[in-house]
Every structure is written in C-alpha cells, then in structure tokens.
Amino acid sequence: MGFSSPNSQLLSKIATNELHGENSPYFHGWKAYDNDPFHPIQNPNGVIQMGLAENMLSFDLIEDWIKKNPRASICTSEGLNKFRDIAIFQDYHGLSEFRNAVAKFMGRVRGDRVKFDPARIVMGGGATGANELITFCLADPGDAFLVPSPYYPAFGRDLRWRTGVQLFPVMCNSKNDFQITVEALEEAYEKAKQSNIKVKGLIIANPSNPLGTVLDREALKTLVSFINEKNIHLVCDEIYAATVFSAAPNFISVAEIIQEMDCNRDLIHIVYSMSKDMGLPGFRVGIVYSYNDAVVNCGRKMSSFGLVSSQTQHLLASMLDDEEFVEMFLRESAKRLSDRHKFFTMGLEQVGISCLKSNAGLFVWMDLRSMLIEQTVEAELELWKIIINQVKLNVSPGSSFQCVEPGWFRVCFANMDDATVEIALKRIQMLAGQGKEKEVAVKNKPWRKNLRLSFPARIYDESSVMSPRLMSPHSPIPHSPLVRART
Known part of the structure; x- marks a missing residue:
C-alpha cells in the first residue's frame, strides 16, 4: 500500500511553502559560514561572518554596568x-x-x-x-x-x-x-x-x-x-x-x-x-x-x-x-562605530572600492559593479560565490535586498574584533587586486564570462552553498541561530 507525501497531506501550507525566504543567497551565505567558521587559531582560513548586523563593539560597557549593579x-x-x-x-x-x-x-x-x-x-x-x-x-x-x-x-x-x-x-x-x-x-x-x-x-x-x-x-x-x-x-x-x-x-x-x-x-x-x-x-x-x-x-x-x-x-x-x-553608552558606542566605519571604508578606498556615503547602521553598501563581467544579477551571484567560496567572506549580494542595480553588496563591520576586521579587509583588498589582474588578462577574450579568481583557500562545492534541498541552519526550528538575531 502506497502513502502520499506527508508534506501534501499532513502539514499546513505555512509548513510547506517557500515564503520564508531562506532559499536565497542572503541565508545561504550564513550556511557557508556555519559550515566553516573563521577562527584566528583553530581555523584561520575559514569564512568570516560579514552578513550579520550585530553591534559587538560596546559589550564591555554593558558588562561593566552589570558587574557594578548586581541587584x-x-x-x-x-x-x-x-x-x-x-x-x-x-x-x-x-x-x-x-x-x-x-x-x-x-x-x-x-x-x-x-x-x-x-x-x-x-x-x-x-x-x-x-x-x-x-x-x-x-x-x-x-x-x-x-x-x-x-x-x-x-x-x-x-x-x-x-x-x-x-x-x-x-x-x-x-x-x-x-x-x-x-x-x-x-x-x-x-x-x-x-x-x-x-x-x-x-x-x-x-x-x-x-x-x-x-x-x-x-x-x-x-x-x-x-x-x-x-x-x-x-x-x-x-x-x-x-x-x-x-x-x-x-x-x-x-x-x-x-x-x-x-x-x-x-x-x-x-x-x-x-x-x-x-x-x-x-x-x-x-x-x-x-x-x-x-x-x-x-x-x-x-x-x-x-x-x-x-x-x-x-x-x-x-x-x-x-x-x-545611558548617556555614556550612547556617546561611546557612536564613537566606536564611527572609528570602525572610517577604518573599514578607508581600507576599501585604498584599492579603489567605494561605498555609498553613510553615517548609520552596522554595515556599508559596497559598490563592486566594476568587478562584474556584465551588469546582470547572474554576474553578481557569480561574484558572490567567489567571495563566499574563495575569498571566504560572507557578504550579502544586493539582489537579496531587491536592489535594481547588480553589483552592490552589504558588508557588516561591527560584529567582530579589530584583528578579524583587519583580516577581512585584507581579503577584500586581495579580491580587488586579483580582480584587476584578471580583468586585464581576459580583456576582449571570448571566454571572459568564465572569469574565476584564484585564492589558496579550499573551494566549496557550490551545491553545498546554494542547494535549496539542504536544510539551512537558519530554518525556523528551535536550535536555529535565526531565532537569536535579526540580521
């Protein structure tokens, strides 16, 4: 005796629909990070999480307050x-x-x-x-x-x-x-x-x-x-x-x-x-x-x-x-965010990468349009795969944000310590440098659409990052990191 699929018979429409949105590059980037997280000693070639909009720059201020106010x-x-x-x-x-x-x-x-x-x-x-x-x-x-x-x-x-x-x-x-x-x-x-x-x-x-x-x-x-x-x-x-x-x-x-x-x-x-x-x-x-x-x-x-x-x-x-x-925290938090933003954007400018002018948030809107082979969403996602799989950074492509112009990426800078952000910045600078070298090498070549940057780090199987059949660690289940933070 045969049985019907449980998804069509026993579960609700909410349980079986695709409207949650987890099958997108935005959440798949999280999967790549969770599968191979960066650690300065245990895994220095791992993926650095730059897709998480968390403010970790002022934890010490809150910790000090808690110590002083045990009541x-x-x-x-x-x-x-x-x-x-x-x-x-x-x-x-x-x-x-x-x-x-x-x-x-x-x-x-x-x-x-x-x-x-x-x-x-x-x-x-x-x-x-x-x-x-x-x-x-x-x-x-x-x-x-x-x-x-x-x-x-x-x-x-x-x-x-x-x-x-x-x-x-x-x-x-x-x-x-x-x-x-x-x-x-x-x-x-x-x-x-x-x-x-x-x-x-x-x-x-x-x-x-x-x-x-x-x-x-x-x-x-x-x-x-x-x-x-x-x-x-x-x-x-x-x-x-x-x-x-x-x-x-x-x-x-x-x-x-x-x-x-x-x-x-x-x-x-x-x-x-x-x-x-x-x-x-x-x-x-x-x-x-x-x-x-x-x-x-x-x-x-x-x-x-x-x-x-x-x-x-x-x-x-x-x-x-x-x-x-509260007065001290807000003042010091703003200063630390300003310092980090300035350090990060100046590092990008050194290799010709610009960002939308901004003065708020925990991220920058980075412009990589010049690095696209063609101005399409497909080309943006190809570049994104390189950044995830080879550069080992989880950044979020603009198409995930419904941006009408391919080539923009959101990059979070406040969820890591100074040493990690320096490593992340060096990886982006390497991307920019190799991108320019490859662009010159493939100029006017019929195979330029197959451009791939070469980095020493291990390359992921793309199916492990993009396959919608695999359960994302950010599925709406009790142990999911998705419920711990609004990114």
Whole structure:
C-alpha cells in the first residue's frame, strides 16, 4: 500500500511553502559560514561572518554596568529578593518599570525632541516579532505593503511568511543615492492597484538597512503626506536609531515629524528594539509603538505569543533607567562605530572600492559593479560565490535586498574584533587586486564570462552553498541561530 507525501497531506501550507525566504543567497551565505567558521587559531582560513548586523563593539560597557549593579539581576545574591515577584506570571502589558524605561530611552535616543507614552508600548519577540505583530494588526492575507528597495531581505519572513501579506517594492537607484521619490511611490502604488492588490501601507527602515543612510526632514514629511493622501499606514522601522555615528545628517524620527504637520496619527506606527542600538539581539526585545488605540489594544492581545521574559525586562529597566550610563553608552558606542566605519571604508578606498556615503547602521553598501563581467544579477551571484567560496567572506549580494542595480553588496563591520576586521579587509583588498589582474588578462577574450579568481583557500562545492534541498541552519526550528538575531 502506497502513502502520499506527508508534506501534501499532513502539514499546513505555512509548513510547506517557500515564503520564508531562506532559499536565497542572503541565508545561504550564513550556511557557508556555519559550515566553516573563521577562527584566528583553530581555523584561520575559514569564512568570516560579514552578513550579520550585530553591534559587538560596546559589550564591555554593558558588562561593566552589570558587574557594578548586581541587584538588577534576580540571579545574584543581591537581587534574589526580587526572584519570586519576577518569576511569577506577568501581564502581557509588561512590567510598568520596563515600559517606562523603554519610553524614556526611546526619547533619549531621539535627542529628547519627542516624548513617548509608556501606555502605547507593545512588546514583541525582537523586531522580527514586532514587525509581524504590526502586520497582523494592519493587513489581511493578500493585502500589500509598499517597501522602498533595497530593503532588508528577511522582511519576506517577518512581514509575509505567516501573515499572507505581500510586499511591493518601490524601486530606488544610485542616481540619487537610492533616495525615495514621490514618483517611485506613485508608480508602485498604481502598479499594485492595476494588479488588483489592496495597498494597506508603506514600510520604511530609518536609518536604512542596508544603506546606512538616514531620511531628512523633508523626505519624512513627503512620506507622511503620501500615506495621509492615500489613507494607508506608515510603519517606520527605527531599530538603528542610536547607531548614527556622525552629527550630520542627524536621525529624525517620524514621531518628531508628526508633531510638526497635520496628519492622521492613527496611520503612524514605529517598530523598535534593543538588538542594534544596545547590541542585545539575544534578549529578544521588540517594541511596537502605535498612535492608533485599536492597534495598541490588538497588539497587546497578540503580544502574549511573543513576550519578552520578565527577567529581561527587570534587568533592562534598571539599566535604561540609569541616565548617566545611558548617556555614556550612547556617546561611546557612536564613537566606536564611527572609528570602525572610517577604518573599514578607508581600507576599501585604498584599492579603489567605494561605498555609498553613510553615517548609520552596522554595515556599508559596497559598490563592486566594476568587478562584474556584465551588469546582470547572474554576474553578481557569480561574484558572490567567489567571495563566499574563495575569498571566504560572507557578504550579502544586493539582489537579496531587491536592489535594481547588480553589483552592490552589504558588508557588516561591527560584529567582530579589530584583528578579524583587519583580516577581512585584507581579503577584500586581495579580491580587488586579483580582480584587476584578471580583468586585464581576459580583456576582449571570448571566454571572459568564465572569469574565476584564484585564492589558496579550499573551494566549496557550490551545491553545498546554494542547494535549496539542504536544510539551512537558519530554518525556523528551535536550535536555529535565526531565532537569536535579526540580521
């Protein structure tokens, strides 16, 4: 007696569909790193992880604070007296001291130019959970959100996979440094309408992932005017707000903009987290801040599926309430990010590699268009395979970010120590040098499309990096590193 495939008979559509997005170069690069991770002694020829947008440059500051404040943790003898209060069930509204501290911190990060109401703070399991929560609140399956490209690859997972909502790219390009224009917004909106797709909102990341740029006041006002005219929602992902490392242009929150203009505040929502600004993605602290009472009420009910642990809330409430520490941390973190960004981009410039001008985020938008054999996505992916397999760096190709121009790559620089970033930089410089040599050698040759750079390191079997049949280590399973960090 034969049996049908379990995928078609016994599992849900979510369990068997491909909408999670893990079968993309963005996640396959993680697989290459996990299979052969760099270690300065044990594996010096391994893959260096430059696809993970984590801020590890200021861990020592947080560690020092924890040592000096043992009462903040219920797992110390000094803080044990709070154990029973924190260990019991907590209302899904969250600890009041936590919401108060987060609201104050959000205001501080935004230069104290705007105040946030603790009663409007809704918790989610990291920014991933917060983004999905707000999507569930605002849209039905089949509805769509406009998203300016290039945009964070895992938005497909966060916003689309379980909700059934569609993402409709707003095409931006390098002619104006990928700035969002009214014309591009209108074109995307009309295309969606012509396809009988109901547009429920516009989602932006400010500061941008992957560009590392911030939106100026006029651009934000334009976006607010656009959504107000169309009567659709605006979701501002501001999780990189405190990673701005130079004074100009400074970060401006949409919360500040709506204080300056008339608009329907029920359409305005902010996503925030502790993952990037504080470098704590493992704490899974995600925040939805909505000006819409119905969204806040619905979000509170839904947050029971992705609460932040009360132990984490208790610790962070104490830390964020320490104004002297917060001031010092934000100042020193910005300085360290600035120093690392300057060191890395100057190293690239030495070999003729430029990046989009930026002053925020944990990454650079690196321009390798001149290294492509032809200006196609296929050529970009061929170069990406060389970088992964031979140069041994996990960087993310622009096509994963829905970039319309082949040859751009996101490169993360804040998730490693100084020695490792120097090694990574030398590998990229070697790539640039060999690329120029090979370009001269194959010029005007009919076989130039088969260009491969030669490096001494072992070359992977491409199927181990690209095959969708292999289970990625970032599949949505309990032990997956994907659940530990929003990259």
